[in-house]
Amino acid sequence: MWSELPLFPEQASSVAGRVDLLYFFLVAVAGIFSVLIFSLVFFFAIRYRRRPGNMAAARIHGSTVLEVLWTVIPLGLTMVMFGWGSLLFLRNARTPPGSFEIYVVAKQWMWKIQHPEGLREINELHVPTGMPVRLVMTSEDVIHSFYVPAFRVKQDVLPGRYTSMWFQPTRAGKYHLFCAEYCGNQHSAMGGWVYVMEPAEYEKWLSGGSTGESMATTGQGLFERLGCSSCHRSEGGGRGPSLEGLLGKKVQLDSGQAVVADESYIRESILNPRAKIVGGYQPLMPTFQGQVSEEQLLQLVAYLKSLKKAERSTTQ
Numbered sequence: 344m345w346s347e348l349p350l351f352p353e354q355a356s357s358v359a360g361r362v363d364l365l366y367f368f369l370v371a372v373a374g375i376f377s378v379l380i381f382s383l384v385f386f387f388a389i390r391y392r393r394r395p396g397n398m399a400a401a402r403i404h405g406s407t408v409l410e411v412l413w414t415v416i417p418l419g420l421t422m423v424m425f426g427w428g429s430l431l432f433l434r435n436a437r438t439p440p441g442s443f444e445i446y447v448v449a450k451q452w453m454w455k456i457q458h459p460e461g462l463r464e465i466n467e468l469h470v471p472t473g474m475p476v477r478l479v480m481t482s483e484d485v486i487h488s489f490y491v492p493a494f495r496v497k498q499d500v501l502p503g504r505y506t507s508m509w510f511q512p513t514r515a516g517k518y519h520l521f522c523a524e525y526c527g528n529q530h531s532a533m534g535g536w537v538y539v540m541e542p543a544e545y546e547k548w549l550s551g552g553s554t555g556e557s558m559a560t561t562g563q564g565l566f567e568r569l570g571c572s573s574c575h576r577s578e579g580g581g582r583g584p585s586l587e588g589l590l591g592k593k594v595q596l597d598s599g600q601a602v603v604a605d606e607s608y609i610r611e612s613i614l615n616p617r618a619k620i621v622g623g624y625q626p627l628m629p630t631f632q633g634q635v636s637e638e639q640l641l642q643l644v645a646y647l648k649s650l651k652k653a654e655r656s657t658t659q
């Protein structure tokens with residue numbers, strides 16, 4: 344409906360309509376009060392202008408009704424803005440279950456995308472309609488920001504950690520992707536396109552360009568080549584803990600703390616193994632800083648995730 348207005352980008356995700364609705368509400372409130380205030384200023388200026396018989400204004404010493412009205416009405420309106428905005432924010436912050444993941448590595452000045460199936464693309468992202476997509480993102484250098492106006496989503500991409508965001512595309516098409524954080528002299532050129540395809544078409548695209556090796560398989564190769572498998576044995580009893588079914592689980596640390604093993608935990612444990620030692624194990628693991636790229640780290644994460652699925656199917 345709004346896409347006909349040149350002011351607004353297309354709505355192409357499940358949250359776009361909700362974001363716009365809130366935006367229109369804010370604009371409407373601001374607009375109504377601006378018009379009201381300006382009209383009253385002019386109306387009063389004319390109505391109560393100085394003229395013979397009305398040279399000085401009458402003094403009014405307070406009005407409880409007025410005081411209450413202009414406190415309660417703005418309070419109510421701002422609370423609606425706060426509540427509505429918070430609900431929308433929380434809704435967008437929580438990734439819905441069943442979303443599939445795509446991995447993004449930003450660098451000056453490009454977006455490098457890896458699909459779990461092994462396909463890679465640069466400055467282009469292909470996704471199907473009707474399914475929530477979660478992006479796991481990191482940067483090789485400075486802060487960037489992944490922004491797709493048609494989806495009404497934006498998330499900073501930071502070096503040294505993972506951030507994520509999700510969206511569910513609703514309409515097939517080609518949408519602009521921007522970097523929304525100043526990241527150097529080519530910042531304005533750091534963009535690309537998101538291609539939203541019907542699921543069948545997406546499957547075709549996926550099988551057409553696949554290298555035949557999934558991210559998890561590449562990660563497994565890396566896991567063995569780097570020697571991780573010699574200590575992290577799947578059956579346990581190694582010098583390091585078994586990593587089967589690790590992702591998403593709570594890990595009891597040496598320090599007595601417990602942490603959830605998410606993507607960031609895996610990343611930290613590879614690059615800075617002494618930061619969090621699993622209870623009952625010695626701090627023997629060497630750092631792999633400088634030996635694995637951001638993309639390879641994500642492949643290792645994808646491999647560990649695949650172990651989670653394997654373990655689930657055997658224990659249930």
Ligand code: CUA
Nearest residue numbers: 487522524526
């Ligand atoms: Cu990357 Cu601006």
